[in-house]
Amino acid sequence: MKLNSIQALRGIAAFLVLVGHLIAVEAKQAGYTIMPTVLSNGASGVDLFFVISGFIMVWVAGEGPRGPKAAASFLTARILRIYPLWWIFAGLLAIYLWLSYGVPWVAEMLATYGGTGPDHLIRSVFLVPQDSGFPVLGVGWTLVHEMYFYICFALILLLPQRALIPGLLVWACLVIAGKFTGLSSHIATSFVTLALHPLTLEFMLGAGVALLIKRGIRDLALTIGLLGIVAFFVNFFFFGFNETPYMLGWGRDWKFGIPAAAILYSAACLEIDLRLKIPKFAIALGDWSYVLYLSHILVVSTIARVLFPILGPTTLLGHIAYLTIGMIGAITASAVFHYTLERPILKLSGKLRARLFGPSRKAGEDEVIRNQVW
Numbered sequence: 001m002k003l004n005s006i007q008a009l010r011g012i013a014a015f016l017v018l019v020g021h022l023i024a025v026e027a028k029q030a031g032y033t034i035m036p037t038v039l040s041n042g043a044s045g046v047d048l049f050f051v052i053s054g055f056i057m058v059w060v061a062g063e064g065p066r067g068p069k070a071a072a073s074f075l076t077a078r079i080l081r082i083y084p085l086w087w088i089f090a091g092l093l094a095i096y097l098w099l100s101y102g103v104p105w106v107a108e109m110l111a112t113y114g115g116t117g118p119d120h121l122i123r124s125v126f127l128v129p130q131d132s133g134f135p136v137l138g139v140g141w142t143l144v145h146e147m148y149f150y151i152c153f154a155l156i157l158l159l160p161q162r163a164l165i166p167g168l169l170v171w172a173c174l175v176i177a178g179k180f181t182g183l184s185s186h187i188a189t190s191f192v193t194l195a196l197h198p199l200t201l202e203f204m205l206g207a208g209v210a211l212l213i214k215r216g217i218r219d220l221a222l223t224i225g226l227l228g229i230v231a232f233f234v235n236f237f238f239f240g241f242n243e244t245p246y247m248l249g250w251g252r253d254w255k256f257g258i259p260a261a262a263i264l265y266s267a268a269c270l271e272i273d274l275r276l277k278i279p280k281f282a283i284a285l286g287d288w289s290y291v292l293y294l295s296h297i298l299v300v301s302t303i304a305r306v307l308f309p310i311l312g313p314t315t316l317l318g319h320i321a322y323l324t325i326g327m328i329g330a331i332t333a334s335a336v337f338h339y340t341l342e343r344p345i346l347k348l349s350g351k352l353r354a355r356l357f358g359p360s361r362k363a364g365e366d367e368v369i370r371n372q373v374w
Contacts, residue, residue: 078150156168
């Protein structure tokens with residue numbers, strides 16, 4: 001079944017990231033922000049979505065067909081879901097950089113981390129690790145991780161169903177071993193550091209939640225959810241992020257990954273057992289979440305560049321106007337992009353996948369897969 005609560009959590013995850021970047025752009029363009037700097041912890045939305053991603057993979061495909069065809073179908077669906085929109089928005093930023101600065105990449109970043117512009121672009125196009133840790137459109141670093149998740153899960157689909165849990169456990173143990181061998185890093189700059197990145201454990205947490213619910217283990221859902229919300233908010237407002245390698249890696253698993261898993265577990269259980277009703281706007285925001293995630297930096301940066309020179313970067317009016325218009329503009333733009341770009345692409349990709357692999361094994365599966373994955 002499609003869980004609207006999970007869709008709403010996707011919208012919340014994207015919204016948190018939007019808030020964090022909204023004030024970051026404000027501070028960069030105007031020199032300071034009038035909002036509490038603790039809101040920069042909106043980056044925790046990424047942790048929530050990594051947990052959701054692991055949940056959805058197991059929820060949708062965990063008990064499905066196995067073998068080369070199933071794995072190929074799964075991975076094809078992921079590729080068609082991620083890359084077309086990524087190419088559009090990353091391409092728009094590259095064109096802007098080219099027109100504004102003469103090169104389609106951020107020259108300062110390459111000067112800091114090394115590498116050549118063409119190599120940077122090629123790695124960005126295919127979402128593979130690079131020295132800076134970031135593709136041309138910075139938010140794409142999470143998609144590098146997502147594609148890694150999908151490839152590994154597709155490999156698990158080559159194995160019999162009884163190998164799902166052992167496969168996930170072996171994968172998690174390898175990531176943990178990376179810490180003790182010194183091979184893991186808080187930034188995925190290579191295939192090794194990507195494979196052993198601590199945030200992969202958030203994917204495992206989500207997968208574990210799906211396995212529990214599928215097996216009917218739905219006890220104390222409300223209590224667990226409340227504890228998760230409290231822990232998430234306490235860490236958000238009182239501890240948050242800092243620039244230490246530990247916090248950017250393993251610390252995120254503890255501070256935000258585990259609370260996010262508790263929240264997700266509770267939301268799914270309550271929807272299943274109590275027929276919990278989810279507000280339509282929250283579901284819609286979840287539908288728009290991928291394009292919101294990809295487009296919001298472009299939208300709010302454009303709004304800041306237009307508004308601050310007109311209203312003044314030091315005026316309260318300028319900041320209020322930017323924050324208001326930026327928030328509304330980013331969400332509105334995501335809705336427009338969803339209906340004009342994303343849905344037509346999803347329709348075409350669904351037809352292509354059906355032609356390659358045949359219809360889905362059960363009605364509605366394509367909709368669940370397309371809508372609930374970044």
